[in-house]
Amino acid sequence: MAEMVRKSSVDEIINHWLLAGSCILLALTGFAFLFHLDGVAGVFGGYNVMKDVHNWLGVIFALSLLYSMRHYLKDAFEYDADDLQWFKVAGGYLSHKVKVPPMGKYNPGQKLYYLAIVAAGIAITASGLGMWLMKDDATVMMYSHLIHNLAFVIFAIAVPVHIYLGTLANPGTFKLMVSGTLPLEEAKRRYPKWMKAEGRM
């Protein structure tokens, strides 16, 4: 058995799946509200129950997003020269021939993705609470409805990119979000700067 490195803690993995699960269900029910998908509403026994499910899933999502900040927020604000170079070669995703600079624990694409999710998450949570709890305030309703949908567009675009990059585009990555560990040799190849900082290479 090869020596393993733990990249994600157990609470991080559990929280990630809470975030992912609530996010996907929220998007599904959100699309059902947007486009009157009676089939989806029928699964919940109608739009009335689906509304309650959507609202409370939102609470889970918001709490989970808040908790995730202890895992990612600090890293998400730190960028160096290699990160800049990473953008210039588009992370190596557009060609296998380019040389991708050495990365730390997270690449800048992941870090920016996280910031986008935090920003859109705060917007969608605040506006969702506005529509849920301040129905009689016309101004709050108007802006909340608009902001909720604007933030939703960000989710509808960013989340599938994240899912693709975390599964098909990077074989082996999905496993990391289940077990949280990867072989040391692989970690050295993928996250050399992180491994150096940890004193393991």
Next chain:
Amino acid sequence: MANESNSRKAILVTPEICIGCRACQVACKSWNQLPASKTKNNGTYQNPPDLESNTFNIIRFTEVPSQETPVRWLFVSRRCMHCEDAGCVKICPSGALYKTAEGAVAFDRDKCIGCKLCSTGCPFDVPRYDKEGKVSKCHLCFDRIAANMAPSCVKTCPTGALKYGDRAELIAEAKKNGYATIYGENDLKGLGSVYAFKEEPKLYGLKENPALPSSVAFWHSYLKPLSWIGLGGVVAAAAIHYLAIGPHKEEKEEV
């Protein structure tokens, strides 16, 4: 049945010949089995003061200064306008608000989730909510008109200030009778409650140039489609990327 565009019905209100008897209010309550509300006299015959969850139409009483008489007393029927381009139908997330074949904006109370977004979509401040938070408003007696009967308010109107029928015919007739201004002829792609005036509609307190709230129009035209176009676009791009460039390959040795 006639084709869709010719089947659009409407209520034509001619405030000039309204005598303010409010039989329309009573008939509406009667047909729709709506209880009365206790109100207080606040110095006007307008009662209740505005639309309520159990009051689908009211006669609005307006007093305006006049040269000939000490005061002019104007009556105008206030109700759902049954917009062709109905903001409430657009914004309703559960499909509880819908348009009937006759062009009425009706609602399915059981489907209503009580989100109150229809208030945001309505340019005329029409939707009201009952004690359980469900939407409630004039539905043009969609049950009666589907059976080729006039709405109850029209049926009872003693002067012809309320008329129901083919929308295009009603408008043509009103113009022929010398009513130069048809309020709602083209606003919001044509209202289902149209008003015939010889004077300015704003004299009667009607909203000038009614339109969908710009936030609702923007949301409907751009944000709503962008959500699925965005999602679909990413899925398509990911598929192309996977096939054309392929997944990341682990380099066994540094090149």
